[in-house]
Amino acid sequence: MIYIGAEEIISPLGTNAEVNFSALKADVSGISLMPGAGFNHTDLHLAKIKDLDPAQSFEKLIVTIMNSLSERIDNSIIRSDRTLVILSSTKGGLYDDIQDPFRAVNEILISGFQLAHVPVVISNACISGVLAINTAGNMIKAGLYEHVIVIGCDVVTDFVVYGFQSLFAISNQPCMPFDQNRTGVTLGEACSAVLVSNTTSVFKQKPYSLLTGTSANDANHISGPSRTGEGLYRSVKRTLEKNAVQAEEIDFISAHGTGTLYNDEMESIAMDRLGLTAVPLNSFKGYFGHTLGAAGVLETAVCLQMMRHSTLIKSRGFTDPGTSVPLHIVTETKSAPLKTILKTASGFGGGNASLLIRE
Amino acid sequence: MKNFITTYCHISGDTCSLNGKVLATLDTSSEDGWLKQLYRYSRQTYPKFYKMDMLSQIGYLASGFIKSNHVTELSEYADDEIALVFANRFSSAESDIRFQKSYQEQKAPSPAMFVYTLPNIVMGEIAIANKWYGENMFAVLPKFDADWYVNYSQILLQADAKAVLGGWINISEEKPEAFVFLVEAAESGVEFSTDNLHSLSGID
Amino acid sequence: MDSLKEDLKKQIIAQLNLEDVQVEDIDDEALLFDADGLGLDSIDALELIVLLEKYYSIQVTKPEEGKEAFRSINSMAEYIRKRKAESVL
Numbered sequence: 334m335i336y337i338g339a340e341e342i343i344s345p346l347g348t349n350a351e352v353n354f355s356a357l358k359a360d361v362s363g364i365s366l367m368p369g370a371g372f373n374h375t376d377l378h379l380a381k382i383k384d385l386d387p388a389q390s391f392e393k394l395i396v397t398i399m400n401s402l403s404e405r406i407d408n409s410i411i412r413s414d415r416t417l418v419i420l421s422s423t424k425g426g427l428y429d430d431i432q433d434p435f436r437a438v439n440e441i442l443i444s445g446f447q448l449a450h451v452p453v454v455i456s457n458a459c460i461s462g463v464l465a466i467n468t469a470g471n472m473i474k475a476g477l478y479e480h481v482i483v484i485g486c487d488v489v490t491d492f493v494v495y496g497f498q499s500l501f502a503i504s505n506q507p508c509m510p511f512d513q514n515r516t517g518v519t520l521g522e523a524c525s526a527v528l529v530s531n532t533t534s535v536f537k538q539k540p541y542s543l544l545t546g547t548s549a550n551d552a553n554h555i556s557g558p559s560r561t562g563e564g565l566y567r568s569v570k571r572t573l574e575k576n577a578v579q580a581e582e583i584d585f586i587s588a589h590g591t592g593t594l595y596n597d598e599m600e601s602i603a604m605d606r607l608g609l610t611a612v613p614l615n616s617f618k619g620y621f622g623h624t625l626g627a628a629g630v631l632e633t634a635v636c637l638q639m640m641r642h643s644t645l646i647k648s649r650g651f652t653d654p655g656t657s658v659p660l661h662i663v664t665e666t667k668s669a670p671l672k673t674i675l676k677t678a679s680g681f682g683g684g685n686a687s688l689l690i691r692e
Numbered sequence: 693m694k695n696f697i698t699t700y701c702h703i704s705g706d707t708c709s710l711n712g713k714v715l716a717t718l719d720t721s722s723e724d725g726w727l728k729q730l731y732r733y734s735r736q737t738y739p740k741f742y743k744m745d746m747l748s749q750i751g752y753l754a755s756g757f758i759k760s761n762h763v764t765e766l767s768e769y770a771d772d773e774i775a776l777v778f779a780n781r782f783s784s785a786e787s788d789i790r791f792q793k794s795y796q797e798q799k800a801p802s803p804a805m806f807v808y809t810l811p812n813i814v815m816g817e818i819a820i821a822n823k824w825y826g827e828n829m830f831a832v833l834p835k836f837d838a839d840w841y842v843n844y845s846q847i848l849l850q851a852d853a854k855a856v857l858g859g860w861i862n863i864s865e866e867k868p869e870a871f872v873f874l875v876e877a878a879e880s881g882v883e884f885s886t887d888n889l890h891s892l893s894g895i896d
Numbered sequence: 897m898d899s900l901k902e903d904l905k906k907q908i909i910a911q912l913n914l915e916d917v918q919v920e921d922i923d924d925e926a927l928l929f930d931a932d933g934l935g936l937d938s939i940d941a942l943e944l945i946v947l948l949e950k951y952y953s954i955q956v957t958k959p960e961e962g963k964e965a966f967r968s969i970n971s972m973a974e975y976i977r978k979r980k981a982e983s984v985l
Contacts, residue, residue: 372801423810425783425832431792432785435832453840454832456783457812464829471847492788495795496806500942501959547852548827549772550819556807557938567772567825571852681807682816684828728915739935742915800950803942804912 335470337529337690338540339405340634341398344523344621345380349401354638357646358666362620364507364519371503372495378507380521380622381489390488391426392438394524398484399446402526407535410480414449417478418442421455421465421485422626428490459589459680460548461485462525462629467688469529470545479531485630486524493625494520500556508592508623510616510648511601511662513655515592521622525631541637544689546572551683558596562603564685569607569677572687578673580608583689585645585663587632587676590616591623592650596679601656612675615663619649629678629686636674636690645669695849696881699762700873700892701754703730710757727753727868734760743804744817745787746868750861751778751814752821754872758857759822762874766822766855775827775853776815777845780862783832784811814861826853836860836871838890845875845884860893871895898924901973903951911947912940924969933968941966954979 341349345363346356356363363380371377385394403411410416425434435454442452455465462485469481487493497503497520504517533540549571551564559565573580586609588600597616604610617632624631639646647666654662672692679685702709706718708730716733718726727749731741734756741749759766766774787808794802807813812830819828827848833840845856855876862869871893875884882888905919914934926933929941936944941959944966948954954976956962965975 372795424788427788431788432782434783434785434788436834439834451834454783455830456810456832457828457830458810468829468844472843475843475847475850477843491795492792492809495801496791496803496809499801499803499806499946548829549825550776550816550828552771552819552823552825554820554937555813555816564825575851681810682812682828683819684812684816739914739916742913743939798950800946802946804939807939 335543336540337543338536339528340637341526378519398526412447415479418452418482419465421461460678460684460686461626463678463686467545470543481529484526485627487625487627488522509650510590510592511597512651513653518591519622521624523624523627525634542691544576546688548686558599562599565603566606568685569687584671586614589679601658605658613663615648640671695884696878698881699758701757703870705867745808748814748817750870772825773854775848775856778859779831786863836895838886
């Protein structure tokens with residue numbers, strides 16, 4: 334059995350997992366209008382962490398989360414040679430070192446936490462986080478390590494903001510995933526961590542089971558989603574099959590839900606093909622924005638909090654159905670027993686990934 | 693059956709070789725750049741090639757050479773049985789710098805450059821060109837790490853993948869250092885081990 | 897020969913890295929986004945918006961607006977002339 338827990342979150346909504354979850358329950362969003370933040374000083378909505386000094390912000394967030402994670406686990410395992418750290422990020426410390434964006438964080442982690450192994454950076458666009466957690470589980474299953482700390486982090490930079498603007502992919506309002514009036518993404522920054530381990534005793538709070546999943550490429554376009562949801566369909570189908578989980582057993586789906594016209598439409602088509610349109614589903618992007626390489630870890634961490642609190646969180650920004658196949662979007666935050674959760678992600682480069690967590 | 697490295701390709705700043713034999717060397721008298729020379733040499737027609745960044749061009753070329761020199765058709769594998777496991781040191785730095793220039797110097801962020809500012813795009817291009825729907829993994833590692841490739845590939849090969857196309861594609865000061873290899877269950881080849889992979893790579 | 901169209905073709909070839917395409921290969925009426933035409937894709941369309949801003953100081957704020965304008969060289973030239981005329985007092 335592979336376990337996952339000790340989830341930690343630093344986001345615009347707060348500096349630990351519990352505070353973040355309380356904010357979600359209270360329907361608070363981390364997104365706000367940032368005057369002049371866009372190219373040519375246009376105003377746009379972002380989910381930025383307050384008072385975060387941009388210099389070395391990527392490295393600082395990761396050090397902070399390592400420290401708070403160590404309070405949630407038997408921290409003697411951090412230095413163990415049976416422990417690996419995996420970082421999930423798209424741009425790393427690009428703001429400080431565009432030539433070598435992950436050098437600084439590796440050096441700081443190795444020296445500051447006396448890691449036995451050099452961290453592995455997984456950089457697969459927006460599926461990085463889900464892929465990193467699956468990799469953690471698979472490496473433990475293969476006997477390569479006993480514990481893997483997975484940290485997802487990306488910060489908002491001009492680079493990424495201008496890039497998404499050049500693609501006309503930024504929403505003129507806080508993003509509205511799956512809604513009829515959605516017009517694009519809202520970018521966000523966050524740092525989130527989980528521990529994946531083969532031992533329950535290293536977690537201070539109860540861990541959950543991680544049923545590792547698979548990834549699949551759309552083989553269609555480097556920046557646009559497949560119209561048929563092929564890769565997402567294949568990834569989820571195989572994830573369910575290899576874990577012998579039936580569609581009816583899934584209590585909740587944490588979808589990717591970026592808020593672009595094509596992504597959300599693609600997800601609805603894939604869910605339809607999978608027979609999953611009746612399962613309660615949301616996107617957390619209305620609270621955190623799209624945090625890119627952090628998203629998969631962050632949203633899995635929130636799922637763990639949802640299970641701990643037996644609470645379904647509504648899909649913020651959604652009012653009117655806006656996909657050709659109707660989905661069961663959660664429109665009200667309420668208590669509900671959650672035994673099995675499916676987490677999915679899709680991203681640039683045609684990647685799709687999925688995983689399951691279970692009580 | 694054991695897993696073997698059956699075909700491998702190196703591309704440096706002036707030489708391209710397959711299974712250790714030189715295929716092409718840089719023609720310094722040509723007006724075309726080195727990667728364009730290799731594209732012409734490959735006799736493939738894929739106009740998208742010119743739109744790709746260097747990382748993707750190298751991945752596309754190397755996987756093409758491996759495919760065309762493979763003993764059997766790679767299409768004998770199902771469309772999701774070939775997994776891609778790539779890594780490098782500097783992520784997409786070369787494209788990142790170009791995109792940064794587009795908004796800092798030319799004052800017009802280029803969407804066509806931005807879409808290449810992720811290192812995993814090279815795998816997307818290979819997947820699109822071949823219609824491969826399998827697993828993808830891109831890792832950023834301080835140096836070529838044969839252990840990483842062997843460990844992660846074994847996990848995939850014990851699951852649903854029948855073959856792994858692995859790749860280390862680094863670009864430093866616009867010079868490529870690429871090693872792309874195919875691992876599969878086979879009768880012969882170089883046994884897929886950390887030591888063998890490291891020595892074939894030619895990377896210190 | 898219409899020099900605006902000639903310039904446009906050169907700029908498109910340069911901006912979109914259409915290395916094996918010559919100015920003479922592009923017919924004024926050919927559908928730019930059709931496989932039988934230039935076979936451009938959605939990213940190219942966005943890059944054409946950058947081109948309009950860069951060479952003609954024309955801002956396209958909604959990509960949908962570009963769709964019709966970017967059908968062919970003829971429609972692009974027409975769009976540029978129209979937008980330019982609008983900006984004159």
